[in-house]
Amino acid sequence: MAYNKEESYDEQVTSGLIRNYKDAIALLGEDPEREGLLKTPERVAKAMQFLTQGYQQDAREVLNSAKFTEAYSEMVIVKDIELYSMCEHHMLPFFGKAHVAYIPNGYITGLSKIARVVDIYSRRMQVQERLTHQILDAIQETLEPQGVAVVIEAQHLCMMMRGVQKQNSVTTTSAFSGQFEHGATRAEFMKLISSDLMYRR
Ligand SMILES: Nc1nc2c(ncn2[C@@H]2O[C@H](COP(=O)(O)OP(=O)(O)OP(=O)(O)O)[C@@H](O)[C@H]2O)c(=O)[nH]1
Numbered sequence: 001m002a003y004n005k006e007e008s009y010d011e012q013v014t015s016g017l018i019r020n021y022k023d024a025i026a027l028l029g030e031d032p033e034r035e036g037l038l039k040t041p042e043r044v045a046k047a048m049q050f051l052t053q054g055y056q057q058d059a060r061e062v063l064n065s066a067k068f069t070e071a072y073s074e075m076v077i078v079k080d081i082e083l084y085s086m087c088e089h090h091m092l093p094f095f096g097k098a099h100v101a102y103i104p105n106g107y108i109t110g111l112s113k114i115a116r117v118v119d120i121y122s123r124r125m126q127v128q129e130r131l132t133h134q135i136l137d138a139i140q141e142t143l144e145p146q147g148v149a150v151v152i153e154a155q156h157l158c159m160m161m162r163g164v165q166k167q168n169s170v171t172t173t174s175a176f177s178g179q180f181e182h183g184a185t186r187a188e189f190m191k192l193i194s195s196d197l198m199y200r201r
């Protein structure tokens with residue numbers, strides 16, 4: 001297990017990463033022994049374990065830990081959840097917002113747990129499409145609601161600081177289940193989040 005909780009790092013994983021990042025720094029033409037870089041391999045080793053801690057966390061367990069019986073059956077929307085992930089192709093960040101909704105069917109969950117689920121799947125090597133579906137599936141399978149909707153808007157540094165170098169493109173992905181597969185419910189959700197979309201439609 002690499003990273004399990006705040007400031008808790010596996011020694012073996014950390015020392016392996018330190019060795020490799022030291023090599024990487026030298027291969028990139030820098031001197032890993034100069035003063036400013038002496039602790040850099042360790043810092044990067046810890047940062048990368050933090051950014052991939054999602055592999056050690058179980059989204060379904062988190063949702064079940066705050067699953068409450070409740071008769072409420074209107075749409076629950078948690079919008080504007082900030083998101084930081086890492087593209088699996090370049091290991092560069094992509095970041096933006098997630099908007100998540102569900103229509104309960106006997107159970108609700110703690111609102112913070114929705115944001116935690118976003119973090120758990122974001123803190124992995126990802127593509128935006130899979131991230132969107134994983135959030136939807138975890139909520140659908142644990143709360144068994146009448147439907148789930150997930151919209152993610154993100155900017156990818158691999159498209160901004162390298163490669164095609166487009167600074168203003170925003171990628172939107174979405175996934176819908178149950179009631180949200182029907183036009184009227186989906187339209188209501190899109191209307192309710194529209195003021196928060198990075199790109200207004
Ligand atoms: N579908 C999808 N593609 C992504 C995501 N993040 C990065 N990519 C893309 O993954 C692709 C990888 O393509 P390759 O041609 O193998 O990589 P590359 O030569 O570095 O591509 P360029 O970025 O165009 O220079 C690129 O088009 C990236 O823009 C994502 O979340 N979803």
Ligand SMILES: [Zn+2]
Pocket residue numbers: 087088089090091092156158159
């Ligand atoms: Zn990329």
